[in-house]
Amino acid sequence: xxxxxxxxxxxxxxxxxxxxxxxxxxxxxxxxxxxxxxxxxxxxxxxxxxxxxxxxxxxxxxxxxxxxxxxxxxxxxxxxxxxxxxxxxxxxxxxxxxxxxxxxxxxxxxxxxxxxxxxxxxxxxxxxxxxxxxxxxxxxxxxxxxxxxxxxxxxxxxxxxxxxxxxxxxxxxxxxxxxxxxxxxxxxxxxxxxxxxxxxxxxxxxxxxxxxxxxxxxxxxxxxxxxxxxxxxxxxxxxxxxxxxxxxxxxxxxxxxxxxxxxxxxxxxxxxxxxxxx
Amino acid sequence: xxxxxxxxxxxxxxxxxxxxxxxxxxxxxxxxxxxxxxxxxxxxxxxxxxxxxxxxxxxxxxxxxxxxxxxxxxxxxxxxxxxxxxxxxxxxxxxxxxxxxxxxxxxxxxxxxxxxxxxxxxxxxxxxxxxxxxxxxxxxxxxxxxxxxxxxxxxxxxxxxxxxxxxxxxxxxxxxxxxxxxxxxxxxxxxxxxxxxxxxxxxxxxxxxxxxxxxxxxxxxxxxxxxxxxxxxxxxxxxxxxxxxxxxxxxxxxxxxxxxxxxxxxxxxxxxxxxxxxxxxxxxxxxxxxxxxxxxxxxxxxxxxxxxxxxxxxxxxxxxxxxxxxxxxxxxxxxxxxxxxxxxxxxxxxxxxxxxxxxxxxxxxxxxxxxxxxxxxx
Numbered sequence: 001x002x003x004x005x006x007x008x009x010x011x012x013x014x015x016x017x018x019x020x021x022x023x024x025x026x027x028x029x030x031x032x033x034x035x036x037x038x039x040x041x042x043x044x045x046x047x048x049x050x051x052x053x054x055x056x057x058x059x060x061x062x063x064x065x066x067x068x069x070x071x072x073x074x075x076x077x078x079x080x081x082x083x084x085x086x087x088x089x090x091x092x093x094x095x096x097x098x099x100x101x102x103x104x105x106x107x108x109x110x111x112x113x114x115x116x117x118x119x120x121x122x123x124x125x126x127x128x129x130x131x132x133x134x135x136x137x138x139x140x141x142x143x144x145x146x147x148x149x150x151x152x153x154x155x156x157x158x159x160x161x162x163x164x165x166x167x168x169x170x171x172x173x174x175x176x177x178x179x180x181x182x183x184x185x186x187x188x189x190x191x192x193x194x195x196x197x198x199x200x201x202x203x204x205x206x207x208x209x210x211x212x213x214x215x216x217x218x219x220x221x222x223x224x225x226x227x228x229x230x231x232x233x234x235x236x237x238x239x240x241x242x243x244x245x246x247x248x249x250x251x252x253x254x255x256x257x258x259x260x261x262x263x264x265x266x267x268x269x270x271x272x273x274x275x276x277x278x
Numbered sequence: 279x280x281x282x283x284x285x286x287x288x289x290x291x292x293x294x295x296x297x298x299x300x301x302x303x304x305x306x307x308x309x310x311x312x313x314x315x316x317x318x319x320x321x322x323x324x325x326x327x328x329x330x331x332x333x334x335x336x337x338x339x340x341x342x343x344x345x346x347x348x349x350x351x352x353x354x355x356x357x358x359x360x361x362x363x364x365x366x367x368x369x370x371x372x373x374x375x376x377x378x379x380x381x382x383x384x385x386x387x388x389x390x391x392x393x394x395x396x397x398x399x400x401x402x403x404x405x406x407x408x409x410x411x412x413x414x415x416x417x418x419x420x421x422x423x424x425x426x427x428x429x430x431x432x433x434x435x436x437x438x439x440x441x442x443x444x445x446x447x448x449x450x451x452x453x454x455x456x457x458x459x460x461x462x463x464x465x466x467x468x469x470x471x472x473x474x475x476x477x478x479x480x481x482x483x484x485x486x487x488x489x490x491x492x493x494x495x496x497x498x499x500x501x502x503x504x505x506x507x508x509x510x511x512x513x514x515x516x517x518x519x520x521x522x523x524x525x526x527x528x529x530x531x532x533x534x535x536x537x538x539x540x541x542x543x544x545x546x547x548x549x550x551x552x553x554x555x556x557x558x559x560x561x562x563x564x565x566x567x568x569x570x571x572x573x574x575x576x577x578x579x580x581x582x583x584x585x586x587x588x589x590x591x592x593x594x595x596x597x598x599x600x601x602x603x604x605x606x607x608x609x610x611x612x613x614x615x616x617x618x619x620x621x622x623x624x625x626x627x628x629x630x631x632x633x634x635x636x637x638x639x640x641x642x643x644x645x646x647x648x649x650x651x652x653x654x655x656x
């Protein structure tokens with residue numbers, strides 16, 4: 001009788017939960033496509049005019065550009081720094097390894113508010129004027145632990161005997177990293193860099209404290225909401241949502257692909273035809 | 279130069295925290311020799327190999343390769359190559375790129391890379407496997423690739439860390455034949471680590487039997503088997519009966535010993551009177567049916583407790599009431615020579631026994647348990 005089926009009550013509760021999670025998002029997406037400027041039902045037809053408005057707005061363009069600059073810089077700098085940190089922490093035999101490792105990833109638990117206040121105090125004390133540079137620095141602080149955790153986990157899953165084998169065959173430290181370590185973990189690192197980009201791109205709380213005259217996209221949305229509410233905000237939000245989701249998909253897609261490749265379940269390079277077998 | 283041994287290990291000691299892994303080990307290995315470090319788990323054999331390969335730096339002592347002190351050189355600067363216990367093929371590279379790895383790092387040109395990789399793969403009989411990836415190979419094939427990857431660099435010294443221990447018995451036996459052939463064909467010096475005494479005897483020119491961080495005995499397989507230097511070696515290398523005896527008379531090359539009421543002669547280079555251990559290999563124990571009621575004084579009487587078919591012959595366990603001990607005997611034959619509870623007499627030729635010194639009151643050593651196949655990397 002029961003089997004694996006949901007009882008009607010459990011079904012209703014589940015449905016309510018799903019709607020609660022997704023309905024607000026759907027409403028935003030739906031009204032970004034609204035014909036008129038009205039933000040309430042009845043729905044009066046589909047149109048892309050708000051997307052056109054967004055595309056043509058110089059302020060939106062500037063904000064998107066600012067966000068792209070900050071997120072790209074953050075992702076690239078984190079990629080280099082956090083990879084080095086994670087590699088060092090996963091290979092060092094020092095007794096400082098555990099405490100240092102903790103220091104690198106513990107900021108993941110810090111509230112954004114705390115980071116924002118701390119940084120704004122630091123910038124004021126050092127008389128650093130707030131700009132996209134300070135935003136980037138703040139994002140580095142925020143994003144670093146996330147990248148570090150992912151990269152270290154990937155590096156620690158590698159067989160250390162492979163690196164010993166490479167050293168035995170005459171490869172020095174840098175060559176071992178370039179020819180043996182990196183080829184095995186790059187999908188995870190690229191994925192983590194996408195995550196870093198996404199985290200930076202839609203970061204709001206910390207940015208709010210340290211932003212200068214040039215707003216990032218989330219701050220621009222927030223400030224336009226204070227002036228008027230029109231469906232172009234919905235359009236921007238929808239675009240932001242789509243972009244962020246895409247980056248997360250890439251992140252976790254690469255991580256799981258790398259994991260399957262490591263286990264030898266698939267041979268993606270051969271599948272992709274990168275190397276013709278036989 | 280030619281007088282320097284290919285590998286010289288000088289008084290190497292090494293500790294992990296409070297654990298002594300190696301305790302003053304010295305060993306010279308000649309050019310082209312096949313030397314095996316044999317011992318149970320935790321005896322320090324893998325640590326010693328890793329010190330020769332440059333993966334560990336010894337706490338004390340020196341390592342010399344052809345007269346050059348390399349103690350402080352890291353692995354990538356040594357003219358040694360290693361085959362690891364588990365196949366450590368690079369998963370992101372195919373067989374060709376795996377084997378060519380050392381050549382690429384050394385900057386060998388592509389033409390020569392191709393030639394030498396082909397040669398190395400032919401040497402391990404994997405011609406035509408260039409494009410395969412490691413997950414498409416069997417365990418035995420992976421270790422062959424690992425062997426080719428090491429040999430392609432033409433190392434003067436090849437280090438092998440239990441390379442066959444992860445393989446099935448049948449493949450292991452085939453690989454032993456291959457290793458002997460590769461050793462003959464390359465003329466390189468092989469330093470081999472194993473806990474499998476049968477493997478060590480089958481492969482090596484010389485065996486260094488290790489226990490608790492020291493070399494207990496160094497010698498040719500036949501010597502280690504026939505003239506073990508200690509009870510540990512006698513029991514670890516091959517099967518052995520070790521019985522407490524008294525030496526009561528000494529001659530030039532022979533001793534008369536007493537076990538229980540029985541006297542017997544044993545060959546022994548420099549016998550001395552007093553307590554000793556008698557080492558008897560099972561195949562040296564001669565068992566005869568006891569004539570009914572013909573109790574002969576001086577003979578060693580026993581009762582058969584167990585008979586087992588061994589393929590090439592039969593193995594028996596015989597209880598010796600006079601000594602309160604059991605001995606193992608083994609002999610060829612197609613039908614079981616005795617039944618359980620048969621009364622028998624036990625004998626051996628003087629030259630097939632071996633005597634070792636024994637401190638008075640020392641108990642009969644326990645047989646050594648079989649070491650784990652997967653020995654932990656210290």
